[in-house]
Amino acid sequence: MSKLNGKVKKESGSATRASVKTEMAKPRMTRSARITELKLDTARIPEQPSTSMPGTVEKIIKSPYPQEPEKAEIAVEGADHLYREIRIENALEDEKGNKVKLKVGAHVNVTVEADPKDTVPKGAN
Numbered sequence: 001m002s003k004l005n006g007k008v009k010k011e012s013g014s015a016t017r018a019s020v021k022t023e024m025a026k027p028r029m030t031r032s033a034r035i036t037e038l039k040l041d042t043a044r045i046p047e048q049p050s051t052s053m054p055g056t057v058e059k060i061i062k063s064p065y066p067q068e069p070e071k072a073e074i075a076v077e078g079a080d081h082l083y084r085e086i087r088i089e090n091a092l093e094d095e096k097g098n099k100v101k102l103k104v105g106a107h108v109n110v111t112v113e114a115d116p117k118d119t120v121p122k123g124a125n
Helices: 018-025 031-040
Strands: 002-004 007-009 050-061 071-076 085-089 107-113
Touching: 050 085, 071 107
Parallel strands: none
Antiparallel strands: 002 007, 050 071, 050 107, 071 085
């Protein structure tokens, strides 16, 4: 609608967005058909359900045994108080495949991924 000389004038149907028209031109599909179409698309790389949280390396724990690697203790921000710290092997690889280690105070992202078959929709028991 536009306002001209104090009167409200209705715009014509040609003002409808082009993107809406193209979307409406597509055939309607059920949700199951859209999911099946996504599964059949071989060029698409499906993503696993995941979440990421920021963290900070609190300390490096030396191993008492030479054959075991040292561990990095990471404080995960946003986690419950009693479950904030996790320990992982302090052995990572960079993009070139070189072995690297975390330093104390390093900011990291902790990512949890799950296989889609091991998840349920939110709200389901």
